[in-house]
Structure formats: structure tokens, C-alpha cells
Amino acid sequence: QKEVEQNSGPLSVPEGAIASLNCTYSDRGSQSFFWYRQYSGKSPELIMFIYSNGDKEDGRFTAQLNKASQYVSLLIRDSQPSDSATYLCAVISNYQLIWGAGTKLIIKP
Amino acid sequence: GAVVSQHPSWVICKSGTSVKIECRSLDFQATTMFWYRQFPKQSLMLMATSNEGSKATYEQGVEKDKFLINHASLTLSTLTVTSAHPEDSSFYICSARWGSSHSNQPQHFGDGTRLSIL
Numbered sequence: 001q002k003e004v005e006q007n008s009g010p011l012s013v014p015e016g017a018i019a020s021l022n023c024t025y026s027d028r029g030s031q032s033f034f035w036y037r038q039y040s041g042k043s044p045e046l047i048m049f050i051y052s053n054g055d056k057e058d059g060r061f062t063a064q065l066n067k068a069s070q071y072v073s074l075l076i077r078d079s080q081p082s083d084s085a086t087y088l089c090a091v092i093s094n095y096q097l098i099w100g101a102g103t104k105l106i107i108k109p
Numbered sequence: 110g111a112v113v114s115q116h117p118s119w120v121i122c123k124s125g126t127s128v129k130i131e132c133r134s135l136d137f138q139a140t141t142m143f144w145y146r147q148f149p150k151q152s153l154m155l156m157a158t159s160n161e162g163s164k165a166t167y168e169q170g171v172e173k174d175k176f177l178i179n180h181a182s183l184t185l186s187t188l189t190v191t192s193a194h195p196e197d198s199s200f201y202i203c204s205a206r207w208g209s210s211h212s213n214q215p216q217h218f219g220d221g222t223r224l225s226i227l
Contacts, residue, residue, distance in 0.1 A: 031213060032213035034215050034216075036218075041200075042220070042221070043115075043202045043218040043219060043220050043221040044153070044202075044204075044218050045218065046111075046215050046216075046217060046218075049215050051213065088153075092213055095210060095211050097216065099152065099153055101152050102152065
């Protein structure tokens, strides 16, 4: 059974700090990795996707992928209260999208 | 880009009613669409995957005769909850993706439909 693991949180971060969200996956052959944000009562929204080892930056968001260690992370710089949400990690394994359970992030003003 | 529209947003109806939910990709061709269900404070649960022009693939435990899925075009998929009962009350979310079944493209989500069966 292919798995994607995330700490459920909540992760509490002061406003303006860097929020670091981590995700590990079990299938070494996975090639595609996604981060989604889900506000309470809303549907998921794609934040970032990454396919290659290293960092990928988009505004305040940076996705980091380390295939050797089988983890992918999401950094949020200058965290804002509006970043408070559940962040879902998803990994394509054997052509199927496997979801993590999500990390609840709380940004404290 | 990659906008997915889902309609209706809310449905409240009596037990025994059938409810149809539409999912449209507005600015891309969605070769594959997915239907999820999410109960409060729980994870997303994939119900079925549909490819344009072919029968949907249902996840284990999902009744195909109760949740009818049609994906007749590259921009529209529908989910019909037949003879809905209170236990079917949930948040139903569709997503769409372009590319083949082996695609590594991300899924893009609609806004979801909150279904309440009285």
C-alpha cells in the first residue's frame, strides 16, 4: 500500500515567520508531487507542483523535493493569517494520486 | 487558467430524491475527471474516476448503481446520486485533469457541492 504521510498538526506559526510543512512518501518511484490548500468548508486549491529534485519557488511559496530521502516540503514565507488552512500533500504513485491526510496550519497574528 | 466549475453549490432535498451535480472544465479539455466525497473533519475520499467517452472506474465500496457518473464530453462530467438518503449527505467535489490516464498533470478542483438530504 503506497502511503503519503503528513503531521496532522495543528502547526502554529506567528505572523510574518516561515511556515514549514513536510510530507514523506513510500513509493521511491514517484515522480510527481503536489501541494494543495484547503480552507475549512471549501474545496482544495492547487498551490504548487514539483517534479524534479531541488527547490521551486512561486511568490511566497517554495516547494522542496528530495527524492533520495523521499520527502517533499512546502515553505511559506512571511506567513499571513489568511494562510491558515489545511495543506494537503499528494503524490502520483503508479499513475494514481495518493493523498496525505493534511497538516492544519494556524498563523497567529 | 485551469478553471473547473461545479454546480449546484448547495442542494437540500427530501429523502428518495435523485440529485444531479455537474462539473465543467471551462478553459481546458478534461480527459479525466474525478469525484470525491468529504465528510466533516475527514480526508478527501475518491469515489470514482471517469475518462471521456468511457465508463467510470469506481473505488471499492462505492455503489455504481447509486452514484451514476457520465463523462460524455471533454468538458462535462455529471454525478447523479440516485434515491438519496440522509447518509448520503456530504460535500461532493469534482476535479479535472488533462492528459492520458498516465498523465502527471495536477488535478484542478471545482468549488464542491454541499448535499443535505432531509
